[in-house]
Amino acid sequence: MKKILTVIGARPQFIKASVVSRMAKLSGSIEEVILHTGQHFDSNMSEIFFNQLSIPRPDIQLDIHGGSHGQMTGRMLAEIEQALLKHKPDRVLVYGDTNSTLAGALAAAKLHIPVAHVEAGLRSFNMQMPEEINRILTDQISDLLFCPTNTAVNNLNNEGFAHRQVHVLQVGDVMQDSALLFAKKARAPTGGLPEGFILATLHRAENTDNPERLAAIVAALNEINTSFAPVVLPLHPRTRQMIALQGLELRVHMISPVGYFEMIWLLDHCELVLTDSGGVQKEAFFFGKACVTMRDQTEWVELIDFGANELVGADKNKIIDGTIRNIGRNVKDTIQLYGGGMAAERIVKQLCKG
Known part of the structure; x- marks a missing residue:
């Protein structure tokens, strides 16, 4: 049984985690500890998503929000480190590109706990965006990089990841899994x-x-x-x-x-x-x-x-x-740009391996 500590804190991460956590539970091979940083604290931006998406209640609730990027990330880093020392997971799983993402990855890396990054390899090539800094740094300290698209894989290869001791995997986009699962x-x-x-x-x-x-x-x-x-x-x-x-x-x-x-x-x-x-x-x-x-x-x-x-x-x-x-123009996905709704299954299979 693999013990995974999942760090989430913002609306998109709740949605992504809902399908991966569901698949992890179905696998029977993963014990998941969910840590919610509290980055999104408005009830409509946070609590309602746990209720609607049937995400297990967070095992750890930090309630950290507000302040500058540095203040928020620093507070998260200290608190997540304590949670990792207490729960001793085999791996930390982070999503996307928020301050919660970077704090979770950095706390794990400092304690030599392997990091898996969902939505790895995304680049806007605009370093004025805090999200760009978060995603680049998180990729640098992750050893399992779950890419949603071939473009993301190519970005990492161009940055030299093909020659590093890491796993870069094109798994598809968990957001499509979620859209298909919850559309009804x-x-x-x-x-x-x-x-x-x-x-x-x-x-x-x-x-x-x-x-x-x-x-x-x-x-x-x-x-x-x-x-x-x-x-x-x-x-x-x-x-x-x-x-x-x-x-x-x-x-x-x-x-x-x-x-x-x-x-x-x-x-x-x-x-x-x-x-x-x-x-x-x-x-x-x-x-x-x-x-x-x-x-x-x-x-x-x-x-x-x-x-x-x-x-x-x-x-x-x-x-x-x-x-x-x-306006009014319809778009058809003729080439399955984002993996066809199988991303969570692919991610969990890899997590079970190590």
Whole structure:
């Protein structure tokens, strides 16, 4: 029996962990200890996901959130180290590119505990993004690198991983596993929504913390909502605060942050996705929707190459033009870009080996 300590802390990680933890339990060969750092602390951003996705309750709850990147990561590092000393796992499993990811990997590496990284090899090639720093450093100290795409494998090979004593494996994307598994449980958010809507998300610091970028995106969303189609925006509390601080007026259909099942429903029923999220770009693809991404780079370059996604940055006119080109356009996955929903099974098989 392998003892795995899983570190999670943010919404996308709950979703990814749900399918891997489920498969680990079915294997009968893995004892999993779940540590929740508390990075996402709002009930709609955290607690609701455990309830909806039937993730086992965390064995360890750190409740660490807020503060600068350094403060948050440092506090997590100290607390995770104590948990590792207590539980003595055979391996630490981390997901994605958050501060929780890096803190979990670094604490394990310092104690010579092997690290497995789900979503290894992703690169935006923008070192101004804290996520890029987190994912690069986490890959450097992991020995099991579970890549979601061939592009991710190529990135690691280009960085010299092919000549290191590590396992680089293309397993597919666990987010597709989750979308397929939970699609039947999708449900509409309460309160009613306009027909023919565009789904938007806006939370990334490079946009929300930059007054010019934020103002341009808000202006674009307002014009799209007025002239083309209603825009539905589940608004993160921090984004709402930043919009208010800048004195901006957002004239779209704003709703509170939603659980995963509601998000799946929104993706399935929208006419287009406008986002600055990494995960939502893929989720749009899983549900056959075109995506316009309000960022200058993306980790999911294969979606650009495939023609499913268009990068428009924070330029008002480009956002509007991209919306006009893509609204109502269906996207078909003809080549199984993300592994066809078998990623969790492949990951657990490897974890059972060591």
